Amino acid sequence: MIAIKLAYKNLVGAGLRTWLNVSVLSFAFVLMIFYNGMIEGWNRQARNDTQDWEIGEGQYWEQSYDRYDPYTFQDAHKLVSEDVAAMIDRGELTPILVRQANMYPEGRMQSVLLKGVDPNQRILKLPTSDLNNVQNGYSAIIGRRMAKDAGLKVGDKVLVRWRDKNGMFDAIDINIAAIFKTDVPSVENGQIYLDINVLQEMIGLPNQATLLVAGENSSLSEIDGWDFKTTDFLLKEFDALIQSKKAGGMVISGMLLLIALLAIFDTQVLSIFRRQKEIGTYIALGMTRSQVVGIFTVEGGAHSILAAIVGAAYGIPLFLWLDSIGLSFGSSSQDMGIAVADVIYPYYSIGMIFSSLLLVVISATIVSYLPARKISKMRPTDALKGKLQ
Amino acid sequence: MSIIKINNLEKQFPVGDGFFTALSDINMEVKKGEFAGLIGPSGSGKTTLLNIIGSLDTPTKGTAEVMGKSIAELTYKQSAGLRNRHIGFIFQTYNLLPVYTVFENVEFPLLLQKMSAVERKKAVMQALEWVGLTDKVYSKPSMLSGGECQRVAIARAMVKRPEIVLADEPTANLDSENSHHILRTMKKLNKELGVTFVFSTHDEKVMQYLDRIIALEDGKVLRDETQEEFAVRKNSQIYKTK
Numbered sequence: 331m332i333a334i335k336l337a338y339k340n341l342v343g344a345g346l347r348t349w350l351n352v353s354v355l356s357f358a359f360v361l362m363i364f365y366n367g368m369i370e371g372w373n374r375q376a377r378n379d380t381q382d383w384e385i386g387e388g389q390y391w392e393q394s395y396d397r398y399d400p401y402t403f404q405d406a407h408k409l410v411s412e413d414v415a416a417m418i419d420r421g422e423l424t425p426i427l428v429r430q431a432n433m434y435p436e437g438r439m440q441s442v443l444l445k446g447v448d449p450n451q452r453i454l455k456l457p458t459s460d461l462n463n464v465q466n467g468y469s470a471i472i473g474r475r476m477a478k479d480a481g482l483k484v485g486d487k488v489l490v491r492w493r494d495k496n497g498m499f500d501a502i503d504i505n506i507a508a509i510f511k512t513d514v515p516s517v518e519n520g521q522i523y524l525d526i527n528v529l530q531e532m533i534g535l536p537n538q539a540t541l542l543v544a545g546e547n548s549s550l551s552e553i554d555g556w557d558f559k560t561t562d563f564l565l566k567e568f569d570a571l572i573q574s575k576k577a578g579g580m581v582i583s584g585m586l587l588l589i590a591l592l593a594i595f596d597t598q599v600l601s602i603f604r605r606q607k608e609i610g611t612y613i614a615l616g617m618t619r620s621q622v623v624g625i626f627t628v629e630g631g632a633h634s635i636l637a638a639i640v641g642a643a644y645g646i647p648l649f650l651w652l653d654s655i656g657l658s659f660g661s662s663s664q665d666m667g668i669a670v671a672d673v674i675y676p677y678y679s680i681g682m683i684f685s686s687l688l689l690v691v692i693s694a695t696i697v698s699y700l701p702a703r704k705i706s707k708m709r710p711t712d713a714l715k716g717k718l719q
Numbered sequence: 720m721s722i723i724k725i726n727n728l729e730k731q732f733p734v735g736d737g738f739f740t741a742l743s744d745i746n747m748e749v750k751k752g753e754f755a756g757l758i759g760p761s762g763s764g765k766t767t768l769l770n771i772i773g774s775l776d777t778p779t780k781g782t783a784e785v786m787g788k789s790i791a792e793l794t795y796k797q798s799a800g801l802r803n804r805h806i807g808f809i810f811q812t813y814n815l816l817p818v819y820t821v822f823e824n825v826e827f828p829l830l831l832q833k834m835s836a837v838e839r840k841k842a843v844m845q846a847l848e849w850v851g852l853t854d855k856v857y858s859k860p861s862m863l864s865g866g867e868c869q870r871v872a873i874a875r876a877m878v879k880r881p882e883i884v885l886a887d888e889p890t891a892n893l894d895s896e897n898s899h900h901i902l903r904t905m906k907k908l909n910k911e912l913g914v915t916f917v918f919s920t921h922d923e924k925v926m927q928y929l930d931r932i933i934a935l936e937d938g939k940v941l942r943d944e945t946q947e948e949f950a951v952r953k954n955s956q957i958y959k960t961k
Contacts, residue, residue: 332830343818611814614775615875616803616831618796710775714810 333621337629341636344601348633351593355637355690358590360645362583362686367649367676368657369579373572374677376513377565382455383514385564390423390542390556403430403443404493407538408555414542422548424451425539427529431492433522435480443521444492446529446539453545456517460508461525468528469507473518477509484509490522495534502532513672587690590637591697598630598701609705610713623702630698634691652676722882722915723749723772728781730767730938741767742938745781749917749931751882754909756918756925759935765919766887768935772917773806773885774798786882803831807876807914811888813868815860815875821847822856825874832879846878850904866897870904877908883915890922902928 341348381387395406410418410425417423427446432439447454449461460471472482482488484506491501504522512518530536544550552558562569602609612622656673705713728745731738742764749755757765770776771783774790775798783790786805793801802808807828815824825846829839847853850870860868869889876884886905890898906928909916918925926932932949934942944952 335830339818339823607812607814608816611810611816613799614773614802614808614810614814615828616799618799621831711770714775714814 333624333628334632336625337632340625340629341632347597348636351590351597351633352636352640354593355590355633355694356641356645358583358586359634359637359641359686359690360648361586362690363641363645363678363683364649364652364676365579365582366576366682366686367678368674369572369575370679370682371676372575372674375674376568376572377561379513380516380565380568381561383512383517384454385561386424386453386543386545387548388544388550388561389559389564390544390553391559392540393555393557395428395540400430403428403540406540407535408540410537410539411555414553414556417548418448418542420547421452422545423542424448424453424545425526426541426543427526427533427535427538428540429492429529429533431490431522433480434489434491435482440480441520442490444490444529444532445521445523446526447523449525453543455512456523457508457510458523460510461523463507467505468502468524468532469505471508471510471523472506473515473521474509474511475515476518476521477506482506482509492532494532500532583686587693590690591693594630594633594694595697595701597633598626598698601626601629602701602704606708606713607716609708610710610715613710614714619705622705623699626702626705627695627699630702631691631695633698634687634694637690637694638687649676649678653678720751721748722751722753722786723747723917724782724784725768725772726782728768728771728778728783730764730771730776731779740938742771742778745938745940747933747940747943749915751915752909752913753931754906754916754929755931755933756920756929757933757935758920758926759941760921762937763935764938765921765935767938769885769887769917769919772883773808774801803828804879805882807879807881807884809869809872809876809884809886809889811891813860813865813872813892815868815871817860820857820859821852821863821871824860824871825878828875828879842878843874846874849877849908850874864897865893866900869893869897869901873901873904873908877912877914880912881914883917886916886918886920888920888922889918890920890925895924898922898924 392406392408394402396402407427414423414425418425425446425448429444429446431442431444433442434440447456447458447461449458451458457471461469463469472480477483480488486506487503488506489501490504491499494500504524510518524532526539530538542553542556550558609622612625613619653675656675658673725745725747728742729740730742731740733739745768757768759765767776771778771790772785774785774793777791785801788797788801790798808814816827819827822843825843826839829842834842844853847856850873852867852870852874855863855867855871860871863871869892872889876886884905889905890901893901902925905916908914918929920926926949927946930946932942932944932946933940
């Protein structure tokens with residue numbers, strides 16, 4: 331208690347020196363939370379978007395299907411059983427048929443994936459209902475980046491060539507019925523969405539699908555002949571990316587904290603040299619070494635508490651404001667190849683704030699303790715003389 | 720009854736490859752309630768001896784007993800306890816804590832004793848009354864004169880009602896008027912409360928207040944005499960000089 335009281339008095343008495351340290355530390359503290367909040371906000375948004383647009387609550391894969399191995403696509407299809415069809419009708423699942431193909435926009439050849447989707451599905455955010463709008467011919471929807479890369483717009487026709495179930499080439503002109511905008515690049519890069527019935531007919535695989543996307547009301551139970559892939563599995567790469575970003579964030583946070591801690595360390599060392607007489611007086615008045623070390627340690631630790639208060643004073647309004655407007659990444663986010671929304675809304679959890687606070691407090695206390703420990707080796711008579719050692 | 724007992728005390732400090740002997744062959748006793756002073760020129764060992772008595776330092780050889788406790792044998796915690804409960808310090812440069820008010824400076828030793836707030840307040844006000852500073856309770860040391868600062872230091876030393884007060888050159892930074900005021904205050908407290916005072920000084924003004932004067936020179940006790948003996952010797956020296 332006495333250490334807290336003395337530390338408070340000394341901090342207030344130190345005036346500008348205290349506030350400089352507190353400012354640096356609070357800046358580091360706020361920046362750490364902001365950076366981690368941005369990463370977490372991106373993580374949550376990207377996971378949600380990827381689930382909404384691509385993976386739903388999980389996917390059932392035809393057993394030979396491997397999304398990373400294009401050679402498996404040719405034979406990765408399976409007849410939709412009556413039980414599965416019933417689940418599709420109930421809106422628990424939606425089938426997707428995948429086929430490799432080539433597209434020839436403006437005479438160039440481009441490798442694409444044809445994806446057959448149910449125009450009436452409601453599990454994914456894909457605007458598949460647009461596939462119902464075109465009366466004549468084959469129609470498809472594509473993403474905005476894909477349209478830009480291929481130089482396509484709504485109403486354009488593009489030649490597509492594929493192999494049917496017997497390996498025979500076939501080709502048709504496809505109408506671009508709609509162009510959609512999404513934050514999930516993996517949904518649109520090199521992908522053309524057609525009505526699944528149309529694609530089944532094109533390939534000659536009626537009533538077959540490559541994978542089934544589970545919706546919110548799906549029981550996610552085992553389906554015979556299909557391998558269930560959880561959202562964690564499907565987001566494995568994205569999670570790894572987030573982990574690496576978090577690791578990078580920790581390095582940045584660590585550097586920020588280090589700068590702030592150096593300031594405190596410097597102040598504490600300076601204090602010990604400047605306040606030797608005061609330390610000697612404490613000892614002469616009957617303080618033990620551990621009590622004196624305690625005062626300086628608490629004093630340094632109190633910097634972090636003050637930093638948290640000061641940080642909260644400007645950090646909370648700043649975070650609330652950022653939370654309401656989000657942080658725009660504009661067009662730069664379009665070309666990153668990973669799910670990044672145009673506007674990211676940072677996410678600050680209580681756990682993250684407290685763990686950051688704890689880290690700052692513990693680190694500040696440790697760097698205050700280290701120079702304070704030197705006091706324990708100081709002779710009281712030298713301290714009273716204010717003798718530099 | 721001896722409150723301080725010193726036998727064959729020697730104190731050496733390491734200097735380069737060798738040692739500097741600051742005190743040697745010191746033998747003395749101080750009884751409870753004495754108003755004694757260590758006098759001598761700079762470097763004679765006054766402050767070193769005072770530091771050993773105050774358990775801020777330990778003897779190299781010999782023994783120093785304070786209130787029946789051998790200073791050399793005390794642990795760090797025990798010597799801190801001895802200083803906190805039984806010994807008050809008054810320094811030449813006052814050594815007040817600059818960020819505290821007068822009240823808080825005087826209160827400090829009592830905080831270490833974990834005394835209750837009510838008792839603390841009563842004791843602090845009593846101590847400030849002894850030194851005549853009840854009107855400066857909320858002042859900071861920077862707002863006080865040198866004399867007032869030293870009176871605060873006296874109040875801080877006295878507030879815990881110690882058995883011994885050690886004053887290291889308490890008047891060195893004060894003018895004549897303030898010096899006499901301080902000394903009168905301490906003399907009064909010595910009489911009224913029976914507190915033992917040991918000074919280190921080379922100030923003539925202090926010497927005239929002391930009941931016992933122990934002269935040190937080159938780390939050795941040169942003379943140990945009463946005020947009367949000191950005065951007679953002084954007068955005879957003056958007479959001889961004339």
